[in-house]
Amino acid sequence: MEAHNNDIDNPIDDEIGSYVDLDDPQSFFLFAGAGSGKTRTLVNVLNDHLLDKFEKRLNIEGRKVAVITYTNAAKDEIIRRTKFHPLIQVSTIHSFAWLIIKGFNDDIREWLKDHLQIKIADLEEKEKKGRGGKASIDRQNKIASLTKRLERLDWISSFSYNPNSNIFGKDSLNHAEVIKIAANFITSKPSMKDIVSSQYPVILIDESQDTNKHLVDAMFSLNKTHKDQVAIGFIGDTMQRIYADGKQRLGEDLDDNWRRPVKKMNHRSSIRIIELINKIRSGSDDKIQLPRTDAVNGHVRLFISARDVDKISIEKNLLNKMADITDNDLWYNENEVKCLALEHHMAARRLGFDRLFDPLRAEAKYATALSDGTLPFLRFYSDLILELVNAHKVSDDFSVTSIVRKHCSKLSYKYLSSHDNQIEILSDVEVAVNDLLSLWKNEKDPSFLEVLNKVHGHDLFPIPEDLKPIAERDDELYASTEDLTDEDKSPLQALNDFLETPFSQISNYKTYIEGNARFDTHQGVKGLEFPRVLVIIDDEESRGFLFKYDKFFGTQEKSNTDIKNEQDGKETTIDRTRRLFYVTCSRAEEDLAVLVYSEDAEILKQNAIDYGWFTEDEIVFL
Numbered sequence: 001m002e003a004h005n006n007d008i009d010n011p012i013d014d015e016i017g018s019y020v021d022l023d024d025p026q027s028f029f030l031f032a033g034a035g036s037g038k039t040r041t042l043v044n045v046l047n048d049h050l051l052d053k054f055e056k057r058l059n060i061e062g063r064k065v066a067v068i069t070y071t072n073a074a075k076d077e078i079i080r081r082t083k084f085h086p087l088i089q090v091s092t093i094h095s096f097a098w099l100i101i102k103g104f105n106d107d108i109r110e111w112l113k114d115h116l117q118i119k120i121a122d123l124e125e126k127e128k129k130g131r132g133g134k135a136s137i138d139r140q141n142k143i144a145s146l147t148k149r150l151e152r153l154d155w156i157s158s159f160s161y162n163p164n165s166n167i168f169g170k171d172s173l174n175h176a177e178v179i180k181i182a183a184n185f186i187t188s189k190p191s192m193k194d195i196v197s198s199q200y201p202v203i204l205i206d207e208s209q210d211t212n213k214h215l216v217d218a219m220f221s222l223n224k225t226h227k228d229q230v231a232i233g234f235i236g237d238t239m240q241r242i243y244a245d246g247k248q249r250l251g252e253d254l255d256d257n258w259r260r261p262v263k264k265m266n267h268r269s270s271i272r273i274i275e276l277i278n279k280i281r282s283g284s285d286d287k288i289q290l291p292r293t294d295a296v297n298g299h300v301r302l303f304i305s306a307r308d309v310d311k312i313s314i315e316k317n318l319l320n321k322m323a324d325i326t327d328n329d330l331w332y333n334e335n336e337v338k339c340l341a342l343e344h345h346m347a348a349r350r351l352g353f354d355r356l357f358d359p360l361r362a363e364a365k366y367a368t369a370l371s372d373g374t375l376p377f378l379r380f381y382s383d384l385i386l387e388l389v390n391a392h393k394v395s396d397d398f399s400v401t402s403i404v405r406k407h408c409s410k411l412s413y414k415y416l417s418s419h420d421n422q423i424e425i426l427s428d429v430e431v432a433v434n435d436l437l438s439l440w441k442n443e444k445d446p447s448f449l450e451v452l453n454k455v456h457g458h459d460l461f462p463i464p465e466d467l468k469p470i471a472e473r474d475d476e477l478y479a480s481t482e483d484l485t486d487e488d489k490s491p492l493q494a495l496n497d498f499l500e501t502p503f504s505q506i507s508n509y510k511t512y513i514e515g516n517a518r519f520d521t522h523q524g525v526k527g528l529e530f531p532r533v534l535v536i537i538d539d540e541e542s543r544g545f546l547f548k549y550d551k552f553f554g555t556q557e558k559s560n561t562d563i564k565n566e567q568d569g570k571e572t573t574i575d576r577t578r579r580l581f582y583v584t585c586s587r588a589e590e591d592l593a594v595l596v597y598s599e600d601a602e603i604l605k606q607n608a609i610d611y612g613w614f615t616e617d618e619i620v621f622l
Contacts (some may be wrong), residue, residue, distance in 0.1 A: 017049030025231035034586035035268025097182035141469030270298025360499035432458030
C-alpha cells in the first residue's frame with residue numbers, strides 16, 4: 001500500500017467546494033467507497049463552502065441547495081449536522097420529486113391519463129390472449145379499478161402525496177408515480193428544467209448508485225441543457241449498487257464537463273477487512289482503499305459447512321469459535337453480533353414471516369418495495385391495521401379513536417359537513433370498527449384477506465390501489481372458478497397467495513424491516529457498520545436468482561446466459577453477487593465471519609485461497 005496519512009482525503013472537500021461555486025458551477029461524480037466519510041465531506045461542503053460563501057446571496061435570490069438522500073435516517077443526520085439551516089433542503093428522493101411536481105395538477109392529470117390508458121390497454125391485450133378462470137377475473141377487476149381511477153381524474157382539482165405514508169386517498173399519487181412524473185417532467189419539459197435550475201443552483205445526490213435510474217437520467221438531461229446554471233453532484237460508489245432500480249455503470253462514460261474526485265481512505269474497518277474487500281473489488285474495477293494508520297489488524301474467517309445440518313447449532317458453534325479466535329467474549333453473545341443473511345427469505349424463515357414474504361418476493365413488481373419496507377399495501381396493514389389492533393388489545397380506546405379519526409374518510413370534516421345524519425355516520429363507523437376488531441376475538445389470527453374484506457365491506461379506510469381489484473371482486477364467483485395455471489399467474493396471484501396468510505406475520509415483518517431484529521440482509525445494512533459481523537450464505541436456502549454465491553465462489557458452472565452476458569458486456573449474476581459480497585464484508589469494523597453452506601467444501605476452500613480472499617489458516621470446516 002502507498003505511504004499515506006489519515007488526512008490524505010482532506011483536500012477533496014475544498015476541491016468539491018470549488019465545483020459548487022454559484023458563479024462557476026461544475027457537475028461532478030465523487031467516488032466515495034465504504035467507510036470513506038462521504039457524509040462528513042457532504043456536510044463540510046455545505047457548511048464551509050456553500051453557506052460560508054453564498055448564504056447571503058441564496059437568501060436574496062430566494063434559492064436553496066438541494067440534498068437528496070436515500071433514507072429518512074440519513075436525511076435527519078445531514079439536517080442535524082447542518083444545524084437545521086433553512087437554505088439546505090434535505091429530502092429523500094420521493095420528497096424531492098414531489099417538491100418539483102407539486103401544484104402542476106393539469107400536467108400531472110395528463111401524464112396519469114396517458115399512463116393509465118397504457119396500463120389498461122396492456123391488460124386488455126393480455127385478456128384477449130389469455131385464458132379464462134381466475135386469471136381473467138383478476139385482470140378484469142384490475143381493468144375496472146384502473147378505469148374507475150381514469151374516469152375520476154377530471155374531478156380531482158389538486159393531487160396529494162405523502163412520502164411517509166402508504167395509505168392513499170382518491171386524489172393521491174403513489175411512490176412510483178411521483179418518481180416517474182418528476183423524471184418525465186424534467187426530461188421532456190424545458191420549462192421544468194428552468195424551474196428546477198432557478199430554484200436549486202446546487203443539487204447533491206447521496207447514495208447515487210442506488211438512486212432511481214429515471215431521476216438520475218433526468219439529472220443528466222438537466223446537466224446537458226443547464227450545465228452553466230446548476231452544479232449536480234453524484235456521491236456514491238458503483239460497487240455498492242444493490243437495488244435493481246439504480247442506474248447501471250453510473251460514473252462511467254461521463255462527459256468531459258463532469259469532474260471525478262476520488263476519496264481513498266476507509267476510516268471504518270480494520271486492516272485485514274480492508275485487504276479483503278480490496279481483493280473482492282479487484283474483480284470489478286481498480287479502486288483500492290487505504291486503512292487508517294492507527295487501524296487495528298482485525299480478524300476475518302471463512303467457515304464452511306455442509307447444508308444438511310442443524311444450522312442453529314452450527315451458527316452457535318461458529319460464534320464460540322470466533323470468540324476464541326478473536327479473544328473477545330462478545331462473540332459468545334448473539335445479540336452483540338450482526339447476522340446478515342443473503343436473502344430476506346432466510347431471515348423471514350428464522351423470524352417467522354416467511355408465509356407473508358415468499359409469495360410477494362417471487363413477483364418482480366413487488367420485490368424491491370417489499371425488501372425496503374415501502375410496499376403500499378403492506379404499510380396499510382403494518383402502519384394502520386396493526387397499530388389499531390395493538391391499541392385495542394391493551395384497551396387503549398384513546399389511540400383507537402385517534403387512529404380511526406385520522407384515517408377514516410367518513411370522519412373527515414369535508415365528508416361530515418356534507419351530510420345531515422352525522423350521528424348516524426359516527427354510529428356506523430363505531431359498528432364498523434368493532435366488527436373489524438372482532439376478527440381478533442379470543443386470540444384468533446385472521447388472514448389478511450379477512451381483514452381486507454371487513455375494511456372494504458364497511459368502507460372504513462381507503463383501500464390501497466393494488467388491493468382494490470381483490471376487495472371489489474365477487475368472492476363466491478372467484479371461489480367457484482378454476483385455479484390459475486402457471487402460465488396465467490400474475491401479480492394479482494401473488495397478492496392472492498399473500499392474502500391467505502395469517503395477519504400475525506405482519507408484526508414480525510415490521511420488526512425486521514425497521515431494523516429491530518438480530519437478523520438483517522446484505523441489502524438491508526447498506527450504509528451501516530457493526531463491530532462484529534456474521535455473514536450467512538446458502539444459495540439453496542435463499543432460493544434467489546439475482547445473486548448466486550455458488551457461481552461467485554466457483555463451485556457452480558456459469559450458465560450459457562452468464563457467458564453470453566459477459567461477452568456482450570452486460571451485467572451478470574456474478575457481477576451482482578460480487579457487489580453484494582463487497583457491501584456485506586465492508587460493514588464490519590473489527591472482525592468478520594463468513595459462513596458458507598456448501599456441498600463442495602474442498603473446491604470452495606481452494607478457490608477462496610486462489611482468489612486471494614482468505615489464507616489457508618483463515619478457513620475453518622464446521
